[in-house]
Amino acid sequence: MNARGIAAEAAHMIREAIMDGSFRPGEELREGSLAESLTVSRGSVREGLSILEREGIIRTGWHRPATVIPVSRDHARNLYRLRAGLDRIAAQGAAHHTRADGFSPALESLRSAVTDGAARSEVVRADLEFHDAVYEVADNAPLTSAWQAIRSQIRLYQLVRSAEPESGYDSSLVAEHSRYAEILTSGDVETAGRYAEQHVESALEGLLGRLGD
Amino acid sequence: MNARGIAAEAAHMIREAIMDGSFRPGEELREGSLAESLTVSRGSVREGLSILEREGIIRTGWHRPATVIPVSRDHARNLYRLRAGLDRIAAQGAAHHTRADGFSPALESLRSAVTDGAARSEVVRADLEFHDAVYEVADNAPLTSAWQAIRSQIRLYQLVRSAEPESGYDSSLVAEHSRYAEILTSGDVETAGRYAEQHVESALEGLLGRLGD
DNA sequence: TCGGCGATTAATGTCAACATTCGACATTGA
DNA sequence: TCAATGTCGAATGTTGACATTAATCGCCGA
Missing domain, CATH: 1.20.120.530 (GntR ligand-binding domain-like)
Structure with missing residues (x-):
């Protein structure tokens, strides 16, 4: 974890949670609850999710919660x-x-x-x-x-x-x-x-x- | 331009400005001035820049302005x-x-x-x-x-x-x-x-x- | 004179409040 | 009965204020 900034750290936490199965493929990731459980603002979570989307492990949609990619x-x-x-x-x-x-x-x-x-x-x-x-x-x-x-x-x-x-x-x-x-x-x-x-x-x-x- | 949201629109404007030479390779893109000239909030510009970074035409750094990629x-x-x-x-x-x-x-x-x-x-x-x-x-x-x-x-x-x-x-x-x-x-x-x-x-x-x- | 060091400042990073949108459910009318 | 439509709740989208950081510039001492 050398990444700088709260957003990067949030991305790291969420990523590891996905990897260890805490979030299943297809499951929804709500910005609000993530922000609360990580004790950071929704804005930082949002930016973290953007990082994870760049990595292709979540999808986002207009006015819809992010979801873990389904495996197939x-x-x-x-x-x-x-x-x-x-x-x-x-x-x-x-x-x-x-x-x-x-x-x-x-x-x-x-x-x-x-x-x-x-x-x-x-x-x-x-x-x-x-x-x-x-x-x-x-x-x-x-x-x-x-x-x-x-x-x-x-x-x-x-x-x-x-x-x-x-x-x-x-x-x-x-x-x-x-x-x-x-x-x-x-x-x-x-x-x-x-x-x-x-x-x-x-x-x-x-x-x-x-x-x- | 079917992209939804102000952030996507901001990304579009900035992208086209880069393509038509309004911003030269290597030039710095400051969130504040972009927000002012596009009449949107800095947050939306920031998200737009994140999109452009995903496209690889700008680079960002920690607490540093985004820059147009240099051509070489x-x-x-x-x-x-x-x-x-x-x-x-x-x-x-x-x-x-x-x-x-x-x-x-x-x-x-x-x-x-x-x-x-x-x-x-x-x-x-x-x-x-x-x-x-x-x-x-x-x-x-x-x-x-x-x-x-x-x-x-x-x-x-x-x-x-x-x-x-x-x-x-x-x-x-x-x-x-x-x-x-x-x-x-x-x-x-x-x-x-x-x-x-x-x-x-x-x-x-x-x-x-x-x-x- | 020169080199290191601290205040300044101008930018980005973060936050919380407010606006907008989508999906679901109930409602109404033929 | 059923389909179109209105309403409601919960989520995301957007904003402006505030916190933090890094480069710059001037000052000071060797």
Whole structure:
């Protein structure tokens, strides 16, 4: 939480409440009650909700309460199709720049989270932070911005994916990401792009299996 | 202007002022003076600026005035690399759905704008609306959202590109877009994706030639 | 003279009151 | 009975006053 300002803090609180299930998909978020429970003004809550809308995890309508986005197979497919495209560009960019040590710390952190048997949410967080590192190495501000705009939605679906035990979510996680990092440092732009797309595609497959809908 | 609310209207006014050069790249936008000149409250201006930030044409900072994004070769390269990736997915999606009449009206409107010798800004608008149609046919909400987040920035650079006469901007425009539409209706997903990427790549080349910086 | 430091000031951040709008429910009329 | 319409309540949209922050400029001392 390094974000400055009450609005950003409000956004943080609401976001985490959504992530831990305190607000279900489709549920309404009323500015008034949020303001009361967070002990801030409705204006700040409103600005916080605007941030969350930018992250795509809530929708707003004219004179209607904000709602948590519903999760569905269709939306997941479209979201991951977009992510595949973004990751492809990021991987190409990262491979092009070839800064070897860019994602080693993130990879190490992911590995220790998995081997330590950390909570699901922690593993998901480490997973996303690895991808953050890839985007950072790619060094493309508009691309990173597009990633930020879907990151929270991805997080929501990853939590769904890893919600139940025996999901096999983190068994191959470290191996796949190690291979990913290897390819990126190899500098082979084309291969990197292809691998990134395929990586996301397989993640989608695993997710769709868990999405009854 | 079907947008509802004073904030959206304020965003519209400011956006157009940026597009027609009333605010130069890098220039500061003060909430107070904007509120005064638009005769609305600072709060509404603030929310309008938040919309424009989502569109990527202004930046904001903590306790600092918003600024119009600076244009640069680097930023253009990164922006168009992202756009190429998005357009690729959109083209693949549109080719997959194969709704023939989806972009014919937009194409016709672009053709008439060019042949009528309409103003640069009108041609750019028609150009973008054609691409809007492609995204709509692709029918992928997160993807369309990502497109909306860069659309205004693209518009800004397209205006730069077509700013001076003899730029050769619209000579091949109609031909290229007709071919684009053809490929999309043909249903060949792979070819559509490749053509879209290449289309953007050549647009970037033309743009970089006009960007001294 | 120069460099650090504090008051100034001009901007943004926050708040609470008021205006507007939407959806639901009751009402009325054919 | 049913559909169009009026009314009501609860939510969001908008506003202006007040709090907070960061850059600027001048002062002071080494």
